[in-house]
Amino acid sequence: MSAKAPSSRVAAASQQRTSLIPETLEELKSTGGPSLQVQTPAQQRREERRRRQRSLDNIGVPSFSRFLQDAGVDKLERGVAEILQLNIGLYCNQACSHCHVESSPLRTEMMDRATAERCLQLAQEAQPHGLAMLDITGGAPELNSEFRYLVEQAAAMGLQTIDRCNLTVLLEPGQEDLPDFLARHQVRVVASLPCYSTTNVDEQRGSGVFQRSITGLQLLNAVGYGQPGSGLHLDLVYNPNGAFLAPPQDALQDAYKAELESAYGIVFNSLLAMNNMPIKRFADYLLRKGELQEYMQTLVQGFNVESTSSLMCRNTISVGWNGRIYDCDFNQQLDLGLRHLQGSQDAHQGSTVFDIGSLMELQQAPIAVDSHCFGCTAGSGSGCQGATS
Ligand code: SF4
Ligand code: SF4
Incomplete structure (x- = not known):
């Protein structure tokens, strides 16, 4: 297939501009199970704990902490917070089968202005101590009312x-100007594209998603993203379409680059190959297929001690839409709150951005690890570079 010229691609994209949400809702209706229903946080916590416990009990593995110790790592130590990751809401125009945050158009949780302002204040105060990046995720973060405010303020702060x-x-x-907005503020785009084939992407992310994703990439390329010398960084994220580990990143990146450029004229900077985390909708999916235990076993057997030096929890602080603070986006989805307050014993009563004086005071807080952490340490150890949307 030959690539179209950039201008005709952008014109074609404009003609396709209709919302994906009606199709997503229709698919939810036809395939909806318990995992697609909106639960209260307490229900989610109970269900998640039961599921994780069951998978571990059944395969009889030692704890993640024990694995670390046996591999010569006393415990995960937190370093300087370099990245503040904000999950600003669970609303999304898609409802992917592997979504670890269970987003969909039915979710209504969104960060408010007061919480966004407090996060920016904490980030600004932490800049002289090493904080350099604001990492915004969701849901589809761009559909959250605070997204553009956060981007503009962060850019102004450097x-x-x-x-x-x-x-x-x-x-x-309503998102017609999004590529220009992102480019104007030099935002680095990290985008999900779990495969370069229509079938695999649509199966995991919903029908019609592949073609729309290709058009989205062409729109980003048209304003300079991924183009050599533009300074506008575009990374893609691969995650497996099933219960197996991500393959080595470099060979996969070469294949993505060759295929996307020859078929669609698309260029990008890097490919990040991530494992699927055995939590939330992906855990449900595995449970339904009878593959949860096998997948946990694969993760445990794939434990790679070298990955522990670059885990997200070591240099990132994660904040949820409601201001709660976590070690990472995965702990956030399990509601394993970061405990910095003296004497706090309940992992589910972690602190919020309004409880702390600065991000620096979190440095001594322990990192909460559990069975899902095997998803970060399996294989090439690339599974923990952050949430993807
Ligand atoms: S899930 Fe990954 S990033 Fe989060 S605490 Fe566990 S090892 Fe760290
Ligand atoms: S994986 Fe990303 S795009 Fe898919 S439903 Fe979840 S947040 Fe939305």
Whole structure:
């Protein structure tokens, strides 16, 4: 297939600009199970704990902490907070089968202005101590009312910003200027594209998502993203379409680059190959297919001690839409709150951005690890570079 000229691609993209949300809702209706229902946080916590415990009990593995110790790592130590990751809401125009945050158009949770302002204040105060990046995720973060405010303020403060973009959001009505907005603020785009084949992407992310994602990438390329010398960084994220580990990143990146450029004229900077985390909707998916235990076993057997030096929890502080603070986006989805307050014994009563005086005071807080952490340490150890949308 030959690549179209950039201008005709952008014109074609404009013609496709209809919302994906009606199709997503229709698919939810036809395939909806318990995992697609909105639960209260307490229900989610109970269900998640039961599921994780069951998978571990059944395969009889030692704890993650024990694995670390046996591998010569006493415990995970937190370093300087270099990245503040904000999950600003669970609303999304998609409802992917592997979504570890269970986003969909039915979710209504969103960060408010007061919480966004407090996060920016904490980030600004932490800049002289090493904080350099604001990493914004969701849901589809661009559909949250605070997204553009956060990007503009972060740029004014001199912070690098990441947008964890699902690509199809670029075609949502009202987002016509999104590529220009991102480029103007030098936002680094990290975008999900779990395969370069239509079938695999649509199976995991919903019908029609692949073609819309391709168009979204072309729109980003058209404003300079991924183009040599533009300074506009575009990374893609691969995650497996099933219960297996991500393959080595470099060979996969070469294949993505060759295929996307020859078929669609798309260029990008790097490919990040991530494992799927055995939590939330992906855990449900595995449970339904009878593959949860096998997948946990694969993760445990794939434990790679070298990965422990670059885990997200070592240099990132994660904040949820409601201001709660976590070690990482995965702990956030399990509601394993970061405990910095003296004497706090309950992991589910962690602190919020309004409880702390600075991000620096979190440095001594222990990192909460559990069975899902095997998802970060399996294989090439690339599974923990952050949430993707
Ligand atoms: S899930 Fe990954 S990033 Fe989060 S605490 Fe566990 S090892 Fe660290
Ligand atoms: S994986 Fe990303 S795009 Fe898919 S439903 Fe979840 S947040 Fe939305």
